[in-house]
Amino acid sequence: DHVPFVPPRYSEAESIERARSFFKLMNGRRSVRFFSPDPIPDQVLEDIVRTAGTSPSGAHTEPWTFVVVKSADIKAEIREIIEAEERINYERRMGDQWVKDLAALRTDWVKPYLETAPALIIVFKQTYGIKPNGKRQTHYYHEISTSIASGLLIAAIHNAGLATLTSTPMNAGPRLRALLGRPENEKVLLLLPVGYPADDCTVPDLQRKPLDQIMVTI
Amino acid sequence: DHVPFVPPRYSEAESIERARSFFKLMNGRRSVRFFSPDPIPDQVLEDIVRTAGTSPSGAHTEPWTFVVVKSADIKAEIREIIEAEERINYERRMGDQWVKDLAALRTDWVKPYLETAPALIIVFKQTYGIKPNGKRQTHYYHEISTSIASGLLIAAIHNAGLATLTSTPMNAGPRLRALLGRPENEKVLLLLPVGYPADDCTVPDLQRKPLDQIMVTI
Numbered sequence: 349d350h351v352p353f354v355p356p357r358y359s360e361a362e363s364i365e366r367a368r369s370f371f372k373l374m375n376g377r378r379s380v381r382f383f384s385p386d387p388i389p390d391q392v393l394e395d396i397v398r399t400a401g402t403s404p405s406g407a408h409t410e411p412w413t414f415v416v417v418k419s420a421d422i423k424a425e426i427r428e429i430i431e432a433e434e435r436i437n438y439e440r441r442m443g444d445q446w447v448k449d450l451a452a453l454r455t456d457w458v459k460p461y462l463e464t465a466p467a468l469i470i471v472f473k474q475t476y477g478i479k480p481n482g483k484r485q486t487h488y489y490h491e492i493s494t495s496i497a498s499g500l501l502i503a504a505i506h507n508a509g510l511a512t513l514t515s516t517p518m519n520a521g522p523r524l525r526a527l528l529g530r531p532e533n534e535k536v537l538l539l540l541p542v543g544y545p546a547d548d549c550t551v552p553d554l555q556r557k558p559l560d561q562i563m564v565t566i
Numbered sequence: 567d568h569v570p571f572v573p574p575r576y577s578e579a580e581s582i583e584r585a586r587s588f589f590k591l592m593n594g595r596r597s598v599r600f601f602s603p604d605p606i607p608d609q610v611l612e613d614i615v616r617t618a619g620t621s622p623s624g625a626h627t628e629p630w631t632f633v634v635v636k637s638a639d640i641k642a643e644i645r646e647i648i649e650a651e652e653r654i655n656y657e658r659r660m661g662d663q664w665v666k667d668l669a670a671l672r673t674d675w676v677k678p679y680l681e682t683a684p685a686l687i688i689v690f691k692q693t694y695g696i697k698p699n700g701k702r703q704t705h706y707y708h709e710i711s712t713s714i715a716s717g718l719l720i721a722a723i724h725n726a727g728l729a730t731l732t733s734t735p736m737n738a739g740p741r742l743r744a745l746l747g748r749p750e751n752e753k754v755l756l757l758l759p760v761g762y763p764a765d766d767c768t769v770p771d772l773q774r775k776p777l778d779q780i781m782v783t784i
């Protein structure tokens with residue numbers, strides 16, 4: 349039950365060039381909070397989810413479900429649920445320090461992009477699986493695995509020329525799960541609107557840490 | 567402090583083609599446990615870590631450190647630490663069900679690849695940050711953010727024609743942190759050997775779930 353694995357081997361020069369151009373591509377990614385309503389091809393949505401599905405996972409459990417919402421009605425209901433919770437997060441629940449830490453991003457509880465973006469991808473982690481015999485299957489490291497898969501999803505979205513926002517719908521998970529009819533073993537991990545940026549899209553003027561602040565060589 | 571964001575916009579056909587070819591590329595990835603000792607260019611190592619550093623992160627905290635170990639002595643010490651813990655995991659700590667769940671992968675506690683691979687990347691999540699004034703900075707969602715960054719790292723490694731194994735050095739985190747001299751706020755999340763697969767590399771004959779088992783459209 350083991351098979352040979354012989355991937356293509358590039359020359360050193362090719363490898364250096366591929367690593368550089370993929371970095372440049374990914375470095376052009378930004379989280380977008382202002383979307384165009386322009387539709388996006390279904391094939392692209394499918395292939396970006398397929399790409400996420402190539403992710404490694406603890407003991408090959410593939411503990412993820414990607415719910416793609418295109419329905420305007422359901423998007424509106426999602427917006428209502430999230431804004432109600434976010435309003436409480438901003439005004440009462442999370443406290444001054446949290447609000448201060450987010451100030452540079454100029455985010456608030458009003459989130460029109462949840463309706464403007466042509467699709468929302470709600471990423472569920474499966475906290476356990478169900479075996480053919482009905483017993484529970486342990487999903488080792490389900491949150492880490494599903495987050496890694498989301499990294500591939502984000503790369504695939506950007507590579508296709510689309511934009512997204514990685515977001516965590518705080519405290520809205522149970523209501524979203526009910527709305528989307530997902531089973532008990534699934535929990536909302538992330539919500540990613542997908543589409544083209546609005547023509548007048550702006551983003552916070554952030555810098556990324558230079559290499560010497562994130563890499564140590566021994 | 568907001569700036570315009572105008573990424574390149576591809577035609578629909580280009581977008582479809584880019585999404586498909588990135589899926590095909592990533593679908594060729596497998597976790598490798600048999601490495602060639604062939605060296606890999608430093609520039610490639612640097613650019614794959616740079617790529618991980620483009621990841622989104624909760625409140626832009628960038629809560630990650632990538633420790634790249636090339637030293638043969640330190641790789642040998644890492645192997646010793648991990649094998650000692652893994653032997654306990656397999657023989658006593660984790661129980662029969664865990665051992666059974668891993669049987670298809672034919673993994674065990676002996677891990678020569680920790681010395682054979684030319685580099686090991688140990689991914690640390692920073693559970694909190696330290697502000698210029700010495701106070702603690704909350705790192706919202708540090709594990710999810712660092713896992714997403716690891717997804718980009720894995721994509722970058724594969725794109726460059728190199729192989730890796732996503733692994734969780736269970737129970738070895740504190741000793742690895744001490745060995746690598748990382749501060750108290752950092753915890754080991756993953757360890758990824760990086761290199762070329764061995765000439766006779768084999769992988770478990772696994773299938774991935776088809777799209778209709780991981781995607782739901784509403």
Ligand SMILES: Cc1cc2nc3c(=O)[nH]c(=O)nc-3n(C[C@H](O)[C@H](O)[C@H](O)COP(=O)(O)O)c2cc1C
Nearest residue numbers: 404405406407408489492493596597673732733734
């Ligand atoms: C969070 C996580 C932890 C993992 N831990 C280990 C590990 O400790 N040892 C190991 O051999 N493989 C580990 N794997 C690799 C998985 O077994 C592998 O991804 C899975 O079998 C699917 O194979 P593929 O990556 O070739 O598609 C881990 C993967 C993930 C995502």
Ligand SMILES: Cc1cc2nc3c(=O)[nH]c(=O)nc-3n(C[C@H](O)[C@H](O)[C@H](O)COP(=O)(O)O)c2cc1C
Nearest residue numbers: 378379455514515516622623624625626707710711
């Ligand atoms: C785990 C995680 C949770 C996030 N949650 C939110 C969120 O709820 N709302 C939001 O506007 N941005 C959220 N973000 C986006 C970050 O604010 C953004 O990635 C960061 O500011 C860096 O900007 P960039 O992605 O453009 O590089 C989140 C990002 C991550 C990785």
